[in-house]
Amino acid sequence: MPKHIQRLIFLFIAFGALALTARYYFKDKSFYEFGHYRGDSVVEIARDKPKYKGTAYCQSCHAPQFAEWSKGVHNSADIGKIVKCEVCHGPGGGRDPESGYMHAATGPDHPKDLKLIVPTDTRKLCPLCHEKLEARPAAQAQIVIDEHAGTQQCTLCHNPHSPKTLVGSIVPLLHPGNPATGKSKAAACLGCHGAVGISQGLPGPTLAGQNPAYLAEKLGEYKAGKRNNPIMNPMAAGLSPGDMEDLGAYFSGLKCEVAPDALNQASAGIKAKAAICANCHGTNGVATSRSWPNLAGQSKDYLVTALKAYKAGERTNIVMSPLAKDLSDADMENLAAHYANAVCK
Amino acid sequence: MDEKKDLDKGQCGRRDFLSRLGCAVAGGATALAAGVALAPEGQAAVAAKPNAPKIPGYDWGNHHYAFGVDATKCIGCLRCVEACKTENEVAGDAHHFRTWVERYAHVEGEDKVRIDSQADPVNIAASDSEGQYRFANRYKDVKVDKAFFVPKLCNHCTHPACVQVCPTGATYKTKDGFVVIDHTYCIGCQYCVQACPYGARFFNPVTRVTDKCTWCYHRVTKGLQPACVEVCPVGARIFGDLNDKQSSISQFVANNRVAVLKPETGNAPNVFYVGIDKDVE
């Protein structure tokens, strides 16, 4: 064989040896361990640190909020709708900032070295689930934001952890009062509030058919001085919580009617303004929560007085005060007439 | 003359001998190198191979994981998309997603369905940034006959086309059914991105390797749910072990008529859908 062929073959063999050696040197030892891949990479991928911790992680430090949440509608396991803490607040664990990208087994956890977000712009956050979109299933609670809330933040009315438990209200009474007992205690009330709780030009508002929880709460405010009225303050001073519950029960059981001073029908255009009121007070003046007052059949004059008091700042309420400021006198007359004419059920 | 010839022959003989010896040495060296290069595999084959990767507290045998999507429940809130991006360090822009949600809307009078995802420029404009997602209220001025959301993610197919085409073995299917990517081995050729019929894979511009949904392997092996399943507020995403007959996924598959996407590819996807429609690919 000519020399150049021999040397060529020798070169081939040398190259082959080099290639095989390179392969041996560079190939990872764990390759082919479980298949055509690097066996070690399975462990590396699994080693990455989870960031979302789950709701139990939050419970120990944030017990009151957790309790609110677990009893609220955002934790409705029965219908499969659960909004967990980290959905709004972000994950309880973070990425190790030193790690660059690769799988990190360490990283900060809340609260150490990791602050969680407390959403402030709820008007952007809540509609992510609750804005009315055509593609959303009907079973999902949805609103047209502008009509529902105007320019307000959701948290003005809604407790985000328990949204149906509305801000500034109490949980429905644990001990519903006794109407019969309440009747016996109500004698002093009838002079201003009407013989059967229907106010007929009398100083006090109609109480018949009103929400018992609302009534009891207001009596408590009068007693505590949080709400001021020269007649009601001394009246309420002598009442015990049990009395308040009984009175609330009694009056709520009374039959309500269209208000006697509802002479004028509301003008047709009032429906739009009333739409915002309906969110709490109901379309027909029957409140959506038992903590808020029914307006149906309420004395028209009383309603106007109340709205004016809110607007002037004599009465303050976190929800009513800003809303009343948007109302003109004519609006107030119309709204009052609208509700005074409504029949409560 | 004859002496010279003999001398030449002698010299030729020596040269021949030396060259033959050189060949023998070279051949021997190669054999040795080959032996050394190939032996570890042989030894591994002979010796007892470890049966499972050493993941603390987890045995990858005896699992058959699957994913369920109930598109009748999805409200398109996109919390899953954001949670996945946070959990898995996915680039916070509108072009790289491990999971996404599609919206299908049949508008009255149109026979072609309108489809968009959260990555659509209109929806990105409605959100605060490219890293936050919401569906814009696009159809409020038209009459919509039928509309719904469909979450999408990697199907972790039984016969994954992406694994088939990977030239290095950087992407593979684990014994417990997860199709994952070895980010230290991938060369970034993006053939797998081309091969996936579902558009589940993408090229990570930071790490310069390909990436995709892993069904949160790092969470599942610790007994947790994937991040998207964890945060979904309406239970539209279900994950679990089909070997466990009581698991939610087993119940889901047993109690519903389930469908898969693009069955004609033969990839045998493992994400089972309830409530999708003829237009959903």
Next chain:
Amino acid sequence: MMDPQFLSAPFTGYVYPNETVFPWGVLIVVYPYLTGLVAGAFTVSSLYQVFGLKALKPVAHFAMLTALCLMIFVPSPLLLHLGHPERALNAVFTPHWSSAMAMFGYFAGFYVILLVLENWFVFRPYMVQQAQQRKGWSGKFYNLLCLGSHDVSEKAMSYDRKWIFALAVIGIPGACGLHGYVGFLFGSLKSREWWSSDMMPIIFLFSAIISGTALVIVLYVVSCLIRKVRIAEDCIKLMAYTLWGFVMFTLVMELAEFGNLVYKGREGIDTIMEFVSTRLIIPFFVLQIGVGAVTPIITLTVLFWRRTTGRFLIVGITVSAVLVLLSVLMMRFNVVIGGEEIAKTGKGLLTFPWEILHREGVLAAASVLIAPFLLLLVMIRIFPPWEDSPAAESH
């Protein structure tokens, strides 16, 4: 050079969110073009070495050298495209055999070696002569290339001839593999209707042959003009016949594939037809088919029919060859980029985002296309492949 993280593509209709970043760009258009030129140039050389078509003697060695210069640059578009080019050898150390792309390392490596060897044997007598004649470093250089052996006896030359023949014979299926696998790489995918076809390997292979043949024609004419040498008419005419035949076949294949796709009208065909009837008019119908295939066929037919000779013949053939080169480049472009512009949803179309000054941009692709020819300029000085040079031996 500016290096944006990524460029996203605008789209119409609905596309999957991950589709807005194109995985493969103009570099992946250039890559099959280069391997195609290699395969085609090698085929021309083989027609002489294996099939004994003596008329091709003037271009045989030149085509071989051209193939080598192109082959050296074949990995460069891929290395520029890879996310981690430093890990490229992973596909060689642990090739996943189910992947057509894993074939690349082995086919390409094999073919580089084959071309180096073939050229080495062909130019060995010249190298020996230069090693003996030259002094100093250039003499040492040639000596090293000769592996220190100056044996050009009849025995050695017969060994060389056997090797050259064997390599040329092996090189033909090798070329089919080297370029056919690229077609299979596209054609075997289920995800894109535009690519998924059994005929892809064949179309790629035959368009490779015509591109290589056309390249050799053009380079031959250019080199003759520069060297002020007479162009051998029977040589160029034989190459033109080859080109003519293969272009017709390729055109039939391409139209058959396209017609098949349209006729079957599978799901997503509406989007494809929208794409074809708007975006593809110029790149496909006008450039690839009309200007690049039909025009050369007609031109060559007329030339052969009328038995044209002399300058008209040479100009006509050269112009046809240039058009074929353009057509094949457009074919690669229409397949790769066109396929990515049609979304996997079958319901949307994207627009390819052109980049100029980017690692994967037009400038990089143009450089990769030009570089082999710059190398060729250097190589023809080291290894003159001309018929009238001392390098041309009895083989």
